[in-house]
Amino acid sequence: MATRLKSALAGAMLLGAAAFIGGCTGPQSAALVHPEKLESAPVCTSCHDADYAVYNHDLRWMKSHGQAAVRNQRGCEICHQVSYCADCHGNREEIKPTDKRPDRFSPSTPHRGDYLSQHQVDGRLDPASCFTCHGRKNEGRCRICHQ
Amino acid sequence: MTRGIALGIFTLAAVCLAVPVMAASAGDISFESRTYVPVSGVDGGATHVPLYEYLSIDTEDVIREGLFFRAGGWGRADLADETYNRKTNGDLQYAFLGWRAPVLNAEMRVGRLSLTAGVARNEVFDGLLLGSDLPAGFDVTAYAGMPVEIKQDGTPSGSLFGGRVSQGRQGMYRIGLSFLQEQDSGTTIRQEAGTDLLLTPVPMLEITGTSFYNASDSQWARHDYRLTVGPFLGRVRVIGTWAQTDYNHFFTDPKNPALTPLLNEKLNRTGGELEVGLGWGFTLGGGYTAYRYDVAGPADVYTARLGWANKLTSAGLGFRQVHGDDVENRYREATLNVSTKVGPVRLFGGAQRLEFDEAINGVNNSTMGSLGLAYAMGPALEITASGEYGQNPEFSQQFKGLLAVTWRYDVAAPKEKETEKEKDTEKEGDK
Numbered sequence: 001m002a003t004r005l006k007s008a009l010a011g012a013m014l015l016g017a018a019a020f021i022g023g024c025t026g027p028q029s030a031a032l033v034h035p036e037k038l039e040s041a042p043v044c045t046s047c048h049d050a051d052y053a054v055y056n057h058d059l060r061w062m063k064s065h066g067q068a069a070v071r072n073q074r075g076c077e078i079c080h081q082v083s084y085c086a087d088c089h090g091n092r093e094e095i096k097p098t099d100k101r102p103d104r105f106s107p108s109t110p111h112r113g114d115y116l117s118q119h120q121v122d123g124r125l126d127p128a129s130c131f132t133c134h135g136r137k138n139e140g141r142c143r144i145c146h147q
Numbered sequence: 148m149t150r151g152i153a154l155g156i157f158t159l160a161a162v163c164l165a166v167p168v169m170a171a172s173a174g175d176i177s178f179e180s181r182t183y184v185p186v187s188g189v190d191g192g193a194t195h196v197p198l199y200e201y202l203s204i205d206t207e208d209v210i211r212e213g214l215f216f217r218a219g220g221w222g223r224a225d226l227a228d229e230t231y232n233r234k235t236n237g238d239l240q241y242a243f244l245g246w247r248a249p250v251l252n253a254e255m256r257v258g259r260l261s262l263t264a265g266v267a268r269n270e271v272f273d274g275l276l277l278g279s280d281l282p283a284g285f286d287v288t289a290y291a292g293m294p295v296e297i298k299q300d301g302t303p304s305g306s307l308f309g310g311r312v313s314q315g316r317q318g319m320y321r322i323g324l325s326f327l328q329e330q331d332s333g334t335t336i337r338q339e340a341g342t343d344l345l346l347t348p349v350p351m352l353e354i355t356g357t358s359f360y361n362a363s364d365s366q367w368a369r370h371d372y373r374l375t376v377g378p379f380l381g382r383v384r385v386i387g388t389w390a391q392t393d394y395n396h397f398f399t400d401p402k403n404p405a406l407t408p409l410l411n412e413k414l415n416r417t418g419g420e421l422e423v424g425l426g427w428g429f430t431l432g433g434g435y436t437a438y439r440y441d442v443a444g445p446a447d448v449y450t451a452r453l454g455w456a457n458k459l460t461s462a463g464l465g466f467r468q469v470h471g472d473d474v475e476n477r478y479r480e481a482t483l484n485v486s487t488k489v490g491p492v493r494l495f496g497g498a499q500r501l502e503f504d505e506a507i508n509g510v511n512n513s514t515m516g517s518l519g520l521a522y523a524m525g526p527a528l529e530i531t532a533s534g535e536y537g538q539n540p541e542f543s544q545q546f547k548g549l550l551a552v553t554w555r556y557d558v559a560a561p562k563e564k565e566t567e568k569e570k571d572t573e574k575e576g577d578k
Contacts, residue, residue, distance in 0.1 A: 025250060026250045026251040026282065027250065028249065029213075029247055029249055029253070030252055032215055051317045053353075054347070059422055059430065059432065060384070060386065064355065064375075067345075067355045067357060067373070070357060071321060073263045073264060074254070081177075081203055082217055082219055082241050082261055083240065085263075092240075095185060095199060099547070100183065102517060102533040102549055103486055103493060103495040112497070113497075113513070114513040114541075116539070117539050117541060121469055121471065121476050121477075121478055123405065124443075125446055125448075127405075128392045146405040
């Protein structure tokens with residue numbers, strides 16, 4: 001299965017390379033940066049049509065933004081610098097997000113307060129959820145204590 | 148380390164050479180500096196005063212249209228006791244040159260990249276990335292390079308390559324297939340494949356999810372899906388979640404002793420959430436999640452929150468109860484947060500109370516309170532100061548403080564300045 005998938009992806013990549021090199025005609029590329037400065041937590045459908053509803057930064061966005069990034073990271077970069085994502089998802093980060101942004105004390109912000117005690121339970125609950133930020137292969141953050 | 152230094156020198160050289168060119172060209176340049184001094188100390192223990200500096204630069208349409216450059220990284224120097232067993236540390240998080248074609252969002256990036264695409268999750272590597280939209284709703288991403296992560300013996304991994312292809316129709320669906328392979332010294336150490344899905348067949352119905360397949364083991368490692376219905380009447384949203392994880396195939400060669408007990412475990416997690424806009428700025432939410440394991444006993448998590456917000460002020464109360472099979476896996480958490488803006492100053496505060504069913508280090512509760520303010524000294528400069536005090540099972544007294552200075556400098560494209568010049572010229576003509 002892995003071999004067939006690799007072949008399929010390789011074929012798709014060749015198509016992509018052909019399109020890239022040839023500079024085929026097609027829809028105009030999106031802007032690299034959002035042309036208007038936005039306030040925090042924008043509701044994209046306030047200006048764009050319903051197709052952009054999946055990007056609305058509403059109450060569920062903290063939990064759903066990961067899947068949007070998996071599908072289209074470049075869409076995130078229209079509004080966010082790469083450093084913005086790295087603040088939580090940079091595998092070598094030393095400052096936890098709530099320490100960098102103490103004003104964001106919301107229920108969905110991870111590691112607020114005394115997480116050292118909490119993580120003993122949450123880590124047993126589902127350690128796969130830890131790896132969203134701490135990385136699946138790079139367990140360096142955990143290894144500081146768990147040696 | 149050597150590759151990092153070389154990349155850092157490349158970045159610095161690129162910036163030094165490019166700035167005068169950029170200043171004379173049509174293009175936008177943004178610099179951001181963030182300085183953090185998170186002070187922390189515990190009774191009878193070490194006092195940490197690390198000084199962090201985060202720098203980032205973003206440029207668009209320099210030298211030629213479509214060309215962009217991004218770089219960012221940080222450095223630390225300890226002003227008191229050592230932090231994380233070393234006096235200094237730093238990281239070049241990303242530094243790449245990119246070009247986007249006028250059509251099809253066709254794009255090329257070269258340098259240190261941070262990538263999320265399909266099974267690639269926050270992969271940081273030095274290499275090349277190609278991406279493009281294609282006809283009939285297809286898009287494709289391909290990448291290859293050398294991973295930046297360091298193995299436990301201090302050496303970097305060898306090479307990494309992969310890609311993602313997806314097909315969809317905006318506003319209706321998108322289905323993606325992806326693959327990633329990592330090799331070291333000729334040996335394949337990671338081989339992963341996956342799917343990602345977005346379905347919005349009718350208004351107010353959205354299904355998203357990912358599935359992750361460990362191609363080395365030929366086993367599915369994780370499925371994670373979410374169903375969102377609403378908002379009804381603009382106020383009510385219902386969310387259902389399901390995730391299944393096989394830890395034996397999810398973790399790649401874990402050497403972390405905290406994870407090895409889980410290698411024979413499978414988790415089935417299902418949950419539901421309800422969010423209701425009550426009006427007058429109030430929102431009410433609640434949820435329940437069931438954790439069911441093959442080996443360990445079950446666990447249930449209950450959450451509730453009440454929030455209120457207007458243009459200047461927001462406040463929230465939250466509650467979370469984790470009820471595991473054993474008393475050591477049970478706790479309750481209550482949180483409070485308030486934030487308000489008075490002119491250019493934003494005041495904020497929060498509190499947290501934890502109660503554990505089984506004592507940790509002889510203590511079965513934890514309390515924390517914090518206060519702070521952020522002062523915007525204009526559009527480009529903000530200063531934040533905050534303090535936090537707590538008592539918890541690890542430390543009878545723990546204090547933290549933060550001083551943060553964020554400075555941003557933007558250089559607008561000269562074409563805007565020319566417009567002002569034209570206006571001045573017109574004014575001159577009117578005289």
